[in-house]
Amino acid sequence: MMIYDVAIIGAGVVGAMVARELTRQGQSVILLEKASDVATGASRANSGIVHAGFDAKENSLKAKFNVAGANMMASLCREMGVAYVQNGSLVVGFDQEDQQTLEGLLKRGVENGVTGLALLSGDEVRALEPSLSEDVTCALLAPTGGIVCPYELTIAAVGVAMYNGAELKTNFAVSSITEEGGVWHLSNGEETVCATYVVNCAGTHSDDIARMIGDDRITITPRRGEYILLDRACEGLVSRTIFMAPGKMGKGVLVSPTCHGNIIVGPTAVNMEEKDNTSTTAEGLAEVRRLAQKSVKDIPFGRGITIFCGIRAVGNTGDFIIECPRPRFVHCAGIESPGLSASPAIALYVAQLLQKEGAVLSIRADFDPHYTPAVHFRHLSDEEKNDIIARDPRYGRVICRCETVTEGEIVQTLHQLPIPRDLDALKRRTRCGMGRCQGGFCTPYVTEIMARELGVDELSLTKSGGDSPLLLAATKTAKGGTK
Ligand SMILES: Cc1cc2nc3c(=O)[nH]c(=O)nc-3n(C[C@H](O)[C@H](O)[C@H](O)COP(=O)(O)OP(=O)(O)OC[C@H]3O[C@@H](n4cnc5c(N)ncnc54)[C@H](O)[C@@H]3O)c2cc1C
Structure with missing residues (x-):
C-alpha cells in the first residue's frame, strides 16, 4: 500500500x-x-x-x-x-466609548506590526466614504486591509x-x-x-x-454567521470594508465590496449545536439589516440577490x-x-x-x-474578446447572461484541477449562476455542457454532491414516453 x-x-x-x-x-x-x-x-x-x-x-x-x-x-x-484587492478597511464608531475602543485597536494594531493605521473624525471618514451614516463620529483607517x-x-x-x-x-x-x-x-x-x-x-x-x-x-463550538449579498448594480456604495466598533452590540456587522463587484453585508454571530447546518433565519437576516444601516445609510436591500450562512469553528x-x-x-x-x-x-x-x-x-x-x-471573458478587452472567439467560437456563446460566462470558460474549467463535479463546484470556479437570476436561466445549459465534458449522464449530476440531484428524469420518460 x-x-x-x-x-x-x-x-x-x-x-x-x-x-x-x-x-x-x-x-x-x-x-x-x-x-x-x-x-x-x-x-x-x-x-x-x-x-x-x-x-x-x-x-x-x-x-x-x-x-x-x-x-x-x-x-x-x-x-x-x-x-x-487591497481596498483598505474602516472601523467606525458612534460615541466616546467607541472612540476609546478604536484607540485601543490602534495601539494593538501597532503592537501587532500593522502599518498605516490612523484615527479619523466623522467628517474626515465621510469625506472618504460618503455613504456612511451621519451617526458615525470616529473611525480607524487600516489601509493594508484587503x-x-x-x-x-x-x-x-x-x-x-x-x-x-x-x-x-x-x-x-x-x-x-x-x-x-x-x-x-x-x-x-x-x-x-x-x-x-x-x-x-x-x-x-x-x-x-x-x-x-x-x-x-x-x-469546537459552531457559530453561525448570516449574510445578504447585493447585486453588482450596487457597486460603489462603499469602496472600503466598513466594520463597526466592537462593543455594546457585539462585533456588529460589516458592509464591504467583494472582489467581484457585489456588496456583502453581515455576518451575525450566534452559537449553535449543529456543525453543518448552513440554513439562514429570518431573525438573523433582520439583524443584519438593522445593524448595517447604523453605519451605512440607504443600503439598497431590495437589490439583494442571495443570502447565505457560514459556520465559524470557535475553539x-x-x-x-x-x-x-x-x-x-x-x-x-x-x-x-x-x-x-x-x-x-x-x-x-x-x-x-x-x-x-x-x-x-x-x-x-x-x-x-x-x-x-479559465479566462474570464467579461474582463477581456473587445480586441481580446474578438481574438479568443476567432480561436475558439465557444467563447462567443454566452451561457450565464448575468455574469457573462461563456461556454469556452466552462469547458476550460471542467478540465482543470481540481475538477468540478457538481453544479456548485462549477459555479465557484466560473461564477455561472452567481448573478442576479442565480442560475434560473443558465442551469439547463450548464448541466448539458457538464454532462458532455465529464462524460456522465445528465441525470447523475448533483447540485452539491451527496443527495442533491438536479434532475429526476427526462420529461417524456417521466410521463411514460422515451427520452
Ligand atoms: C461567517 C464567517 C466569516 C468569516 N470572515 C472571515 C474574514 O473576513 N477574514 C478571515 O480571515 N477569516 C474569516 N473567517 C474565518 C475563515 O473563514 C476560516 O478561518 C477559514 O475558512 C477556516 O478554514 P479551514 O480550512 O480551517 O476550515 P473549513 O473551510 O471549514 O474546511 C474544513 C474542511 O474539513 C472538511 N472535513 C471535516 N471533517 C472531515 C472529515 N472527517 N474527513 C474529511 N474532511 C473533513 C470539511 O468538509 C471542510 O471542507 C470567517 C468565518 C466565518 C464562518
Missing part, C-alpha cells in the same frame, strides 16, 4: 494552503475531504476580508499569523490568478498542489485513525489511506478528528490551536476569523512543526507556484 508523506484532513483554505506548502517542500501529499469539492466549509461562506491585523490579541497565534498571512496574500493571489475571493483562493491552492503532484480524494470522510509501526492509517470505513504525518484541518470537525486519536482537550482556547498532540500529527483547530487571512502563514508554521517531528523538507526547484484559472 502506498504510504504518503503527509495526509491532510479537510480541503478548506487551511488544508489547501498546507497542501500547497508541503508539496512545495517536497512532500508527497494526499488531501482527504468529506465533501464532493474543496472549499465547501467556512472557506466558502465568509466575509472574504484580508484583515489588517489590529483585532487579534497581542502575541496570540491569531495576531502573528494574521499579519504575516496578510503580507503574503497579494503576491500569492497574483501567482495563482485569484481575485484580491478583500479576496475565499473559494477561488482555496481552489487555486489545491490546484497548485495537485499540478505539483498532490492527490485529492473527495467524498472521503475520515471516520477512524490508527497508528501502526510509525504509520498513520486513516479510514472512511471502506478505504484506508496511509501516511507518515497527518495534519488535521477539519474546521468545525477538528475536535472530532482529535478524539479519533484519543485527544479530547479540544472543543476553547480563544486562539488558533496549532500543535502536535502526538508524534507526527498536527492539529490546525479552532481556525476561526482571521483564519482566511492567516492561512498562508499557518501553512509555513505547519511545515516547521512537521520538520521538528522529523519530516525532511526542502524547497523543490521544479515547483510551479502558478495557477491559471
Whole structure:
C-alpha cells in the first residue's frame, strides 16, 4: 500500500494552503475531504476580508499569523490568478466609548506590526466614504486591509498542489485513525489511506478528528454567521470594508465590496449545536439589516440577490490551536476569523512543526507556484474578446447572461484541477449562476455542457454532491414516453 508523506484532513483554505506548502517542500501529499469539492466549509461562506491585523490579541497565534498571512496574500493571489484587492478597511464608531475602543485597536494594531493605521473624525471618514451614516463620529483607517475571493483562493491552492503532484480524494470522510509501526492509517470505513504525518484541518470537525486519536482537550463550538449579498448594480456604495466598533452590540456587522463587484453585508454571530447546518433565519437576516444601516445609510436591500450562512469553528482556547498532540500529527483547530487571512502563514508554521517531528523538507526547484484559472471573458478587452472567439467560437456563446460566462470558460474549467463535479463546484470556479437570476436561466445549459465534458449522464449530476440531484428524469420518460 502506498504510504504518503503527509495526509491532510479537510480541503478548506487551511488544508489547501498546507497542501500547497508541503508539496512545495517536497512532500508527497494526499488531501482527504468529506465533501464532493474543496472549499465547501467556512472557506466558502465568509466575509472574504484580508484583515489588517489590529483585532487579534497581542502575541496570540491569531495576531502573528494574521499579519504575516496578510503580507503574503497579494503576491500569492497574483501567482495563482485569484481575485484580491487591497481596498483598505474602516472601523467606525458612534460615541466616546467607541472612540476609546478604536484607540485601543490602534495601539494593538501597532503592537501587532500593522502599518498605516490612523484615527479619523466623522467628517474626515465621510469625506472618504460618503455613504456612511451621519451617526458615525470616529473611525480607524487600516489601509493594508484587503478583500479576496475565499473559494477561488482555496481552489487555486489545491490546484497548485495537485499540478505539483498532490492527490485529492473527495467524498472521503475520515471516520477512524490508527497508528501502526510509525504509520498513520486513516479510514472512511471502506478505504484506508496511509501516511507518515497527518495534519488535521477539519474546521468545525477538528475536535472530532482529535478524539479519533484519543485527544479530547479540544472543543469546537459552531457559530453561525448570516449574510445578504447585493447585486453588482450596487457597486460603489462603499469602496472600503466598513466594520463597526466592537462593543455594546457585539462585533456588529460589516458592509464591504467583494472582489467581484457585489456588496456583502453581515455576518451575525450566534452559537449553535449543529456543525453543518448552513440554513439562514429570518431573525438573523433582520439583524443584519438593522445593524448595517447604523453605519451605512440607504443600503439598497431590495437589490439583494442571495443570502447565505457560514459556520465559524470557535475553539476553547480563544486562539488558533496549532500543535502536535502526538508524534507526527498536527492539529490546525479552532481556525476561526482571521483564519482566511492567516492561512498562508499557518501553512509555513505547519511545515516547521512537521520538520521538528522529523519530516525532511526542502524547497523543490521544479515547483510551479502558478495557477491559471479559465479566462474570464467579461474582463477581456473587445480586441481580446474578438481574438479568443476567432480561436475558439465557444467563447462567443454566452451561457450565464448575468455574469457573462461563456461556454469556452466552462469547458476550460471542467478540465482543470481540481475538477468540478457538481453544479456548485462549477459555479465557484466560473461564477455561472452567481448573478442576479442565480442560475434560473443558465442551469439547463450548464448541466448539458457538464454532462458532455465529464462524460456522465445528465441525470447523475448533483447540485452539491451527496443527495442533491438536479434532475429526476427526462420529461417524456417521466410521463411514460422515451427520452
Ligand atoms: C461567517 C464567517 C466569516 C468569516 N470572515 C472571515 C474574514 O473576513 N477574514 C478571515 O480571515 N477569516 C474569516 N473567517 C474565518 C475563515 O473563514 C476560516 O478561518 C477559514 O475558512 C477556516 O478554514 P479551514 O480550512 O480551517 O476550515 P473549513 O473551510 O471549514 O474546511 C474544513 C474542511 O474539513 C472538511 N472535513 C471535516 N471533517 C472531515 C472529515 N472527517 N474527513 C474529511 N474532511 C473533513 C470539511 O468538509 C471542510 O471542507 C470567517 C468565518 C466565518 C464562518
